[in-house]
Amino acid sequence: MRWREALEPVVMQRVALAACSDAVRDVLVQAADEGTVQLDDAPPGPDGAGLATPAARRLGRLQPGAPPSPALSTHPPDLDRWERLGRIDLIAGEAAVEQRTAQAFTRSGVSALVGWVPADRLPALADRLATCGGAVVPLARPRGVQPPTLLSERGASRDFAPLVETYATVPYADVNPSLVAGLAYVVMFGMMFADAGHGALLLAGALVLRWRPMPWMRAGRQVWLFLAGAGLCSIVFGALYGELFGPTDVLPTLWLDPMESPVELLAASVGVGGVLLAGAYALGTVNRYREGGWRRAAYAPTGLAGATLFLAMVAAVGGAYLGSGALVAVAVVLAVAGLATAYAGLLARSGGGGAGAAEAGVELFDLVVRLGSNLVSFARLAAFGLTHAALGAVVWEGTTGLWSGGGLAVVGAVVLFVVGNAVTFALEGLVAGIQALRLEYYELFSRVFDSEGVPFRPWHVPITTEEVPC
Structure with a gap:
């Protein structure tokens, strides 16, 4: 199913590329042109084979600096002729092939190199190598070896993937959080950049990037979905707050006015943060289970132990607010269970003993403190949403004040409205983008990830389409 594929890294197959020597x-050459294989780097032989192949030595003499982009020829290598023709790219490509050849395992006239291939691309690779006498042999995954990670290249997960990849490489066993991370980001951005007019401008810019990009815009096309989602959420929250290029009264206030109800907005932002943290703990627990089974999921601070402490805090706040003694009692039980489980996990990780017990105690205290501070940190959703509303109000009050003066003051009012909204748009867009990214990385991803994966880097050297004259 497509939705399941979007939530997991691409399935990798361990393979050996085998052929007669x-x-x-x-x-x-064919595997390099296909560009779907990540070959293992084998150490050079005892005689230093692979460190200074003929093509590599010639390349170092001809191009002592950075070599050009390599290319390959399907014809047998002729380094002298390529040098005369100035085809340094072919020499560089041949150097790469010679290095890989020197790393091959050879027995009884058969050579093999081991690596990883996306499982869905295995048939195409096997068919191509068969045309030149090669074979792709599927192998069992070695115990304790983590396959490289390649995130899904389909749909919204592909567009939101840079948000995750700039933080860490997703471990192969983990759920791919790109889609949910992207949705959380645009919701947080929209809550801080809450203005239907500004959001419409963002959405329009995103659609231009997607459908009608100018040549100088094409580099930004990959972020169009971020802009579209952020613009749409800004429109929604702007409608809830009654903001359209400021408090112009063009839109009715569907929920609350940030300037008049800052406390309610603050409570709502912390509530949104609680929901997002709960989702992060749920995803973290699933990841810990996939990484190491139920024991790791239960004892990890980013697993059930941390989630139990979080639920205890929520129950305690709810019990105090509602005046419910039963809810407070539930919070106490959850807190004791969470603290005991988390401490046991931290103690096991520290190695035990007196020093380990002290280290686990300090880490447990830090876990509790960070839990509360991380939740409170989501108050910035209200703070920056209120700042946006205040700037819009200042611009609008200045505009209406000048407009009432008549004459040339009307021109000044128009200029102030346009320039003021442009400054607010640029300033608040930058601030909201940075703050949403900060909340994503420090408050959410720190619970989703407990380790880092290995990125999939396929070996790719294209075959030249130019004829090399004899």
């Missing part, structure tokens, strides 16, 4: 170069 005299066909290894042809197999490697």
Whole structure:
């Protein structure tokens, strides 16, 4: 199912590329052009094979600095002729192939190199290598070896993936959080950048990037979905707050006025933060289970132990607000269970003993303090939403004041409205983008991830389409 594929890294298959020793170069040329294999880096032999191949030595002499983008030829290598023709790119490509050839395992005239291939691309690779006498042999995944991670290249997960990849490489066993992380980001952005007019401008810019990009805009096309989602959420929250290029009274206030109800807005922002933290703990617990089973999921501070402490805090706040002794009692029981479980996990990780017990105690105290501070940190959703509303109100009051003066003051009112909204748009857009990213990384991702994966980096050297004259 597509939605399941979007929530998991691409399935990787351990393989060996095998061929007769005299066909290894042809197999490697085709594999490099296909660009779907990440080959393991084997250490050089005892004689230093692979460190200074003929093509590598020639390349170092001809191009002592950074080599050009390498290319490959399907014809047998002729380094002298390529040098005469100035085809340094072919020499660089041949150097890469020779290095890989030197790393091959060879027994009884058969050579093999081991690596990883996305499982869905395995048939195409096997068919291509078969044309030059090679074979792709599926292997069992070695115990204790983590496959490289390639995130889904389909749909919104692909567009939101840079948000996750700039923080960490998703471990292969973990859920791919790109989609939910992107949705959380645009919701937080919209709550701080809450103005239907400004949001409409963002949405329009996103649609231009997607459908009618100018040549200088094409580099930003990959972020169009971020802008569209942020613009749409800004429109929604702007309508809830009654903001359209400031408090112009064009839109009715569907929920609350930030300037008149800052306490309610603050409570709502902390509530949104609680929901997002609960989701992060749920995703973190699933990841800990996928990484190490129920024991790891139960004892990890980013797993059930931390989630239990979070529920205890929510129950305590709810019990105090509602005056419910039963809810407070539930909070106490959850807190004791969460603290005991988290301490046991931290103690096991520290190695035990007196020093380990002290270290676990300090880490447990830090866990509790961070839990409260992380929740309160979401108050910035209200603070920056209130700042946006205040700037809009200042611009609108100045505009209406000048407009009432008549004459040239009307021109000044128009200029103030346009320039003021442009400054507010730019300033608040930058602030909201940074603050939403900060909340995503420090408050949410710190619970989703407990380790880092290995990025999938396929070996790719294209075959040149130019004819090399004899």
